[in-house]
Amino acid sequence: MTETPVVHIVDDDDAMRHSLEWLLKPLGLEVKTYASAASFLSNHDRDRVACLVTDVRMPGMSGLELHEALAKAGSTMPVIVITGHGDVPMAVRAMRAGAIDFIEKPLNNQLLIERIHEALRLARARRDEAGQIAPIRARFSALTAREREVACLVAAGRQNKMIAHELGISLKTVEIHRHNAMDKMGATTGADLARMLTLAGAI
Amino acid sequence: MTETPVVHIVDDDDAMRHSLEWLLKPLGLEVKTYASAASFLSNHDRDRVACLVTDVRMPGMSGLELHEALAKAGSTMPVIVITGHGDVPMAVRAMRAGAIDFIEKPLNNQLLIERIHEALRLARARRDEAGQIAPIRARFSALTAREREVACLVAAGRQNKMIAHELGISLKTVEIHRHNAMDKMGATTGADLARMLTLAGAI
DNA sequence: GCAAGTTTAGGGGTTAACCCCTAAGCGCCT
DNA sequence: AGGCGCTTAGGGGTTAACCCCTAAACTTGC
Numbered sequence: 012m013t014e015t016p017v018v019h020i021v022d023d024d025d026a027m028r029h030s031l032e033w034l035l036k037p038l039g040l041e042v043k044t045y046a047s048a049a050s051f052l053s054n055h056d057r058d059r060v061a062c063l064v065t066d067v068r069m070p071g072m073s074g075l076e077l078h079e080a081l082a083k084a085g086s087t088m089p090v091i092v093i094t095g096h097g098d099v100p101m102a103v104r105a106m107r108a109g110a111i112d113f114i115e116k117p118l119n120n121q122l123l124i125e126r127i128h129e130a131l132r133l134a135r136a137r138r139d140e141a142g143q144i145a146p147i148r149a150r151f152s153a154l155t156a157r158e159r160e161v162a163c164l165v166a167a168g169r170q171n172k173m174i175a176h177e178l179g180i181s182l183k184t185v186e187i188h189r190h191n192a193m194d195k196m197g198a199t200t201g202a203d204l205a206r207m208l209t210l211a212g213a214i
Numbered sequence: 215m216t217e218t219p220v221v222h223i224v225d226d227d228d229a230m231r232h233s234l235e236w237l238l239k240p241l242g243l244e245v246k247t248y249a250s251a252a253s254f255l256s257n258h259d260r261d262r263v264a265c266l267v268t269d270v271r272m273p274g275m276s277g278l279e280l281h282e283a284l285a286k287a288g289s290t291m292p293v294i295v296i297t298g299h300g301d302v303p304m305a306v307r308a309m310r311a312g313a314i315d316f317i318e319k320p321l322n323n324q325l326l327i328e329r330i331h332e333a334l335r336l337a338r339a340r341r342d343e344a345g346q347i348a349p350i351r352a353r354f355s356a357l358t359a360r361e362r363e364v365a366c367l368v369a370a371g372r373q374n375k376m377i378a379h380e381l382g383i384s385l386k387t388v389e390i391h392r393h394n395a396m397d398k399m400g401a402t403t404g405a406d407l408a409r410m411l412t413l414a415g416a417i
Numbered sequence: 418g419c420a421a422g423t424t425t426a427g428g429g430g431t432t433a434a435c436c437c438c439t440a441a442g443c444g445c446c447t
Numbered sequence: 448a449g450g451c452g453c454t455t456a457g458g459g460g461t462t463a464a465c466c467c468c469t470a471a472a473c474t475t476g477c
Contacts, residue, residue, distance in 0.1 A: 092441060099305045103316050106309035168406025169461070183426055190465075201464085202408035203371025205242050209412035358453060373433070386456055393435075404434085 016131045017061040020044045021051045021077065022093075023069040031064065035127070048072035052080065060138055061070060062111075062130035064123075067094040067101065075101070078108050087137045089130035124133055147211045150196050158195070159213075161188040166205035166214050219334045220264035224254045224280065225245045225296075226272040234267065237323055238330070251275035255283065263341055265314075265333035267326075270297040270304065278304070281311050290340045292333035294319060350414045353399050361398070362416075364391040369408035369417050 018040050020031050028044040035042045045051040049071060051063070063081070065074035071082070078090045092105040095116040102113040111133070112126045154162060164174045171189065175182045189201075198204040208214050221243050223234050238245045248254040252274060254266070266284070268277035275283070281293045295308040298319040299338040300375040305316040314336070315329045357365060367377045374392065379387045392404075411417050 097302050099300050099302060099318055102302045102305045103309060105313065106306060112310065113302065115302055157424065158283065166405055168401065168403045168409060170403060170473095174461080180424085181426055183428095184424070186464075187425080198371065198384060200371045200373060201403065201405040202369055205405035205408035206369060206371060206417065208410045209409045214409065360454065375433080383454085384456055386458095387454070389434075389436095390455080 014060065015039070015041045016134065017041045017056070017059045018044055018127055018131075019051060019055055019061055019063045019088075021046075021048055021063065021065040021069070021074065023047065023066065027066070034124070038124065040127070040131075048074070048077035048080070051077065052084075059087065060131065060134045061126060062089045062091065062134055064091045065129070067092060067105075068096065075105055077111060078105065082108065087134075087141070089133045089137075091123070091126050091130055093123075124200065144211055147196070147207045151208070151211055151213055154192055154195055158188050158192040161185055162192040162196070162204060162208060163214050165180060165189055165192075165201050166208040168205070217263065218242070218244045219337065219405075220244045220246055220259070220262045221330055221334075222254060222258055222264055222266045222291075224249075224251055224268040224277065226250065226269065230269070241327065243278065243330070243334075251277070251280035251283070254280065255287075256299070260289065263334065263337045265294065265330060265337055266291045267294045267296060267330070268334070270295060270308075271299065276310055281308065281313060285311065290337075290344070292336045294326070294329050294333055296326075296368065347414055350399070350410045354411070354414055354416055357395055357398055361391050361395040364388055365395040365399070365407060366411060366417050368395075368404050369411040370391055371408070 018035050020042060022028050022031075022044075025046075028046070029156055032042045032044060043055065045054065047069060048065070051065075055061075057204065063078075065077055067074040070120045074092055074094070078092065082091065090105075090108075090110050092110045092113045093116060094113070097113065097115050105113045106108060109132050111130045112122075114123060114126070151159070151162075160178065161174055164177065165171075169177070171182055173190075175185045178185070193199075193201075194203055196204055196207055198207060221238055221298045223231050223245060225231050225234075225247075227250055228249075231249070234248060235245045246258065248257065250267045250270070250272060254268075258264075266281075268280055277295055277297070281295065284291060284293070285367055293308075293311075293313050295313045296319060297304065297316070300316065300318050309318045315325075317326060317329070354362070354365075363381065364377055367380065368374075372380070375390045377392075378388045378402040381388070396402075396404075396407055399407055399410055401410060
């Protein structure tokens with residue numbers, strides 16, 4: 012039931028990739044290695060619980076650019092940045108972009124493993140949250156404009172009579188839109204609808 | 215109506231405190247300076263929209279320790295760390311603790327001003343959010359155990375009859391607890407209650 | 418232009434929620 | 448021992464919400 016989490020390793024140094032693979036595999040983690048940022052971006056599976064460990068200095072796209080590209084592509088995958096020749100501005104740039112940690116080589120294996128577990132915990136938490144909210148958002152965006160409007164007012168705690176007055180339509184019409192919205196959202200009561208829209212950030 | 219935000223400066227170097235004061239005052243910001251972390255912790259006003267700019271190396275408590283002490287005390291004040299002699303682990307520690315930025319001296323004034331504005335925007339956003347949620351939490355914790363139980367089930371979308379069955383009590387009793395809970399929470403409808411409890415993270 | 422979907426509106430009945438009242442049993446504290 | 452607050456429960460009435468039905472005006476797209 013608990014799927015194995017994946018640790019993606021991006022480093023142009025073959026020896027480093029292999030050494031990290033040997034370090035992490037015995038921990039029961041699935042390890043996938045890539046020699047370049049481009050290779051990772053086009054080949055990794057977006058639907059797994061995973062984290063990314065990337066070197067900074069690489070031919071082509073750097074680890075920091077990879078991190079930013081990943082975020083821009085809408086991924087929330089936790090990232091750990093490692094580097095042989097780091098400096099303060101580089102570390103700050105990585106951390107401001109949301110990295111879990113910025114670790115200098117030679118790597119402290121225990122620290123790296125700890126950070127990887129932290130990253131995977133975060134990845135699980137984000138997947139669980141997204142698994143709750145994404146379907147709600149999808150159903151919400153499938154509502155018609157009027158249904159959204161009515162649903163938001165219901166969720167804000169207005170009663171049908173008030174909504175009819177605010178929108179300048181009849182009580183009967185509000186009842187229709189409310190019923191259709193709750194049907195499409197899979198809500199059984201107004202409170203249920205309110206919980207969903209609040210979770211989705213619609214109100 | 216818009217209260218002036220405060221920039222707290224903590225640095226043991228008199229010249230640096232004065233220079234930052236001269237830099238920031240003309241921007242319409244209220245500046246308060248402290249020569250030590252302890253002086254800041256015991257003298258600053260917790261109720262203002264504010265950010266903290268702190269040096270790392272100081273006699274007594276360091277800037278990093280100050281940041282961690284502030285977080286431990288429950289403050290969400292955004293922190294900018296500045297330092298004359300920084301290194302990568304120090305920068306990472308500051309950023310992992312949640313600092314907005316870690317800036318090395320000599321300071322780039324434009325960058326610092328930009329980060330201070332970013333920090334104050336964040337402070338305003340956090341105050342606005344807390345201003346919504348804190349009173350809800352307070353009212354929620356003022357409910358009796360049974361009222362909380364009923365309120366959570368209402369907010370989860372159950373109807374009174376189901377709640378009565380789940381709790382093994384009569385419909386009439388559920389109606390009483392529901393009414394009292396909604397009264398104490400200031401909710402006008404079940405949807406209103408659901409929105410509040412979802413915002414407060416009670417369900 | 419017709420088909421499909423959206424928005425609008427009503428009739429009429431059932432169920433759930435809300436509001437007023439009383440009231441008993443229980444634990445806790447002064 | 449009496450008061451206070453919480454929990455429990457009911458009677459009885461009003462209002463709001465829900466459910467089934469029809470149906471017209473309007474937009475969008477093939």
